[in-house]
Amino acid sequence: MHTLDLWSMLFVFMLATFVGFQVIQNVSRLLHTPLMSLTNAISAIAIVGSIIIAGEEKTVLSTVLGAVAVAASMTNIVSGFLITDRMLKMFREKGKPR
Amino acid sequence: MSLVEHLTQATYLAAAALFIFSLRWLSTPKTARQGVAAGVAGMTLAVIGTVLHPEIVSYKWILIALVVGTAIGVPLSWVPLTAVPQRTALSHAFGGLAAGLVGTAKYMLWLQDGELTEFRTFAIVVEVLLGYLTFTGSLMAAGKLQEVLPTRPITYKNQNVINLLLLAVAIASGLYIVARPETWQLFPVVVVLSLLFGVLLILPIGGADMPTVISLLNSYAGLSAVAMGFVLENKVLITAGALDGSSGFILSVIMCKAMNRSFTNVLFGAFGQVAQVQAAAEAKAVKSATPRDVADILENASSVVVIPGYGMAVAQAQHRVRELYDQLSKRGIDCRFAIHPVAGRMPGHMNVLLAEAEVPYTALSEMDDINPDMPQVDVAIVVGANDVVNPAARHDKTSPIFGMPIINADKAKTVIAIKRSMNPGFAGIENELYYGDNCLMAFGDAKAVLGDIVKALSGEGGIH
Numbered sequence: 001m002h003t004l005d006l007w008s009m010l011f012v013f014m015l016a017t018f019v020g021f022q023v024i025q026n027v028s029r030l031l032h033t034p035l036m037s038l039t040n041a042i043s044a045i046a047i048v049g050s051i052i053i054a055g056e057e058k059t060v061l062s063t064v065l066g067a068v069a070v071a072a073s074m075t076n077i078v079s080g081f082l083i084t085d086r087m088l089k090m091f092r093e094k095g096k097p098r
Numbered sequence: 099m100s101l102v103e104h105l106t107q108a109t110y111l112a113a114a115a116l117f118i119f120s121l122r123w124l125s126t127p128k129t130a131r132q133g134v135a136a137g138v139a140g141m142t143l144a145v146i147g148t149v150l151h152p153e154i155v156s157y158k159w160i161l162i163a164l165v166v167g168t169a170i171g172v173p174l175s176w177v178p179l180t181a182v183p184q185r186t187a188l189s190h191a192f193g194g195l196a197a198g199l200v201g202t203a204k205y206m207l208w209l210q211d212g213e214l215t216e217f218r219t220f221a222i223v224v225e226v227l228l229g230y231l232t233f234t235g236s237l238m239a240a241g242k243l244q245e246v247l248p249t250r251p252i253t254y255k256n257q258n259v260i261n262l263l264l265l266a267v268a269i270a271s272g273l274y275i276v277a278r279p280e281t282w283q284l285f286p287v288v289v290v291l292s293l294l295f296g297v298l299l300i301l302p303i304g305g306a307d308m309p310t311v312i313s314l315l316n317s318y319a320g321l322s323a324v325a326m327g328f329v330l331e332n333k334v335l336i337t338a339g340a341l342d343g344s345s346g347f348i349l350s351v352i353m354c355k356a357m358n359r360s361f362t363n364v365l366f367g368a369f370g371q372v373a374q375v376q377a378a379a380e381a382k383a384v385k386s387a388t389p390r391d392v393a394d395i396l397e398n399a400s401s402v403v404v405i406p407g408y409g410m411a412v413a414q415a416q417h418r419v420r421e422l423y424d425q426l427s428k429r430g431i432d433c434r435f436a437i438h439p440v441a442g443r444m445p446g447h448m449n450v451l452l453a454e455a456e457v458p459y460t461a462l463s464e465m466d467d468i469n470p471d472m473p474q475v476d477v478a479i480v481v482g483a484n485d486v487v488n489p490a491a492r493h494d495k496t497s498p499i500f501g502m503p504i505i506n507a508d509k510a511k512t513v514i515a516i517k518r519s520m521n522p523g524f525a526g527i528e529n530e531l532y533y534g535d536n537c538l539m540a541f542g543d544a545k546a547v548l549g550d551i552v553k554a555l556s557g558e559g560g561i562h
Binding site: 005006008009012013016017019020021023024025026027028029030031032033034035036037038039040041042043044045046047048049050051052053054055056057058059061062063065066067068069070071072073074075076077078079080081082083084085086087088089090091092093094 | 110113114117118120121122124125126127130131133134137138140141144145147148149151153154155156157159160162163164166167168170171172174175177179182185186189190192193195196197199200202203204206207210217312313316319320323324326327328329330331332333334335336337338339340341342343344345346348349352437439444445446447449450453454456458459460461462464
């Protein structure tokens with residue numbers, strides 16, 4: 001890996017952390033539980049790494065580890081997005097039916 | 099770079115932008131569901147971009163794993179909302195597990211092909227350490243929340259010294275592998291010690307500290323995804339992990355502030371371990387009231403504030419609370435809810451339960467917004483909350499919760515506390531609110547008592 005790649009990754013990390021702080025601080029306190037399940041689903045983007053390891057089938061062990069990681073991430077994606085939406089549907093203003 | 103690779107990177111770039119929008123839209127309940135849609139779109143794009151990857155030789159295991167994940171994930175999203183803290187802890191565990199496994203697989207593959215560099219090894223060590231400790235730690239937290247494990251803190255002699263020593267050995271072994279790649283035999287040691295440390299970290303933590311701990315584990319899960327991004331040189335992973343990590347961090351800070359405690363104190367303090375009940379709990383007198391009395395008081399009030407706590411969730415009383423809200427609103431009595439940041443077992447827990455019971459979110463107020471109004475409030479009803487309304491936090495320097503910001507229930511003209519018995523709450527601290535001149539105790543199960551109050555208010559008079 002080029003040194004430049006390392007630095008560009010560190011830049012991405014730094015900038016994303018700042019964006020994260022700004023955006024999260026603006027999240028309504030009412031929605032902190034859905035926030036947690038949503039960020040959880042989003043960080044299950046780890047699935048992209050696991051997919052390659054499970055799909056390149058280099059060794060039996062790495063394929064198994066990769067496949068388990070894909071299943072774990074997929075669980076978080078599916079349950080995370082579904083439950084977040086289920087919770088958000090319940091938040092309604094006065095007088096408005098669901 | 100091939101065309102396919104450009105395409106893959108483009109989907110990652112779009113996914114990262116969509117994830118940021120997703121969280122931005124959570125700023126108000128009005129746009130929040132759009133946020134979920136953006137998140138799903140980003141995820142779908144990134145996954146499509148990935149399966150195009152030329153290094154993938156077979157889709158068999160990927161497909162099986164996707165099916166298994168869906169089969170577990172769908173039922174997990176149906177849990178009752180009182181069980182959301184457990185589900186959240188469980189999903190942090192899955193996130194940590196995925197990071198740990200990918201790190202392990204990458205280490206073995208690169209070791210075999212002689213492609214390990216110092217940087218790669220370092221990133222893998224961080225990923226594996228964070229991933230596995232989040233995995234077991236979150237499983238422990240989920241177990242405690244589900245009450246399959248004892249919720250009281252479990253302590254032993256020199257606990258903190260032993261735990262920190264263990265972590266130090268894990269880190270030292272990890273760094274040794276970085277410096278001396280030929281010592282790869284130490285890798286399993288790092289794995290096992292991380293798994294063990296996760297368990298030991300959560301053992302001394304009690305139920306009341308769960309909101310902070312869940313937030314902290316959320317942060318670790320995010321950071322382990324960041325580390326995975328550095329290992330795989332994948333920028334969308336770094337971005338999403340950083341968003342998750344900063345979210346968990348901010349929530350932990352909010353939780354700590356709401357309890358006036360530090361991270362170290364939460365993690366190493368074993369709060370509420372041996373119910374520090376003053377042995378000579380003087381037999382102070384409390385006044386009690388029947389549901390009928392309470393209904394009479396409420397009928398003559400013009401403003402009411404309900405203060406819910408974890409006890410409301412345990413008693414499943416949120417629907418009765420909504421009926422009370424309906425009865426009061428019908429009579430033109432102003433009824434609001436005061437939500438303490440650490441009420442419940444995770445950030446925002448009470449809001450979700452009340453929203454489920456169809457209480458409009460416009461009636462939910464934060465602690466800092468409602469406290470200035472408390473002296474003008476006619477009746478404050480405490481439903482299953484305890485420490486968060488204990489006035490001792492304001493003035494009693496000897497109290498373990500001294501300095502914690504509280505909802506000033508005691509300032510209301512009348513306080514009604516619905517409680518099973520006079521047993522002290524989770525942290526085992528006496529609550530002087532109950533002995534105040536303006537406080538009436540309505541003893542019984544929160545759901546039953548509230549039901550009787552609602553019946554009395556609606557004029558059915560069917561009190562059993």
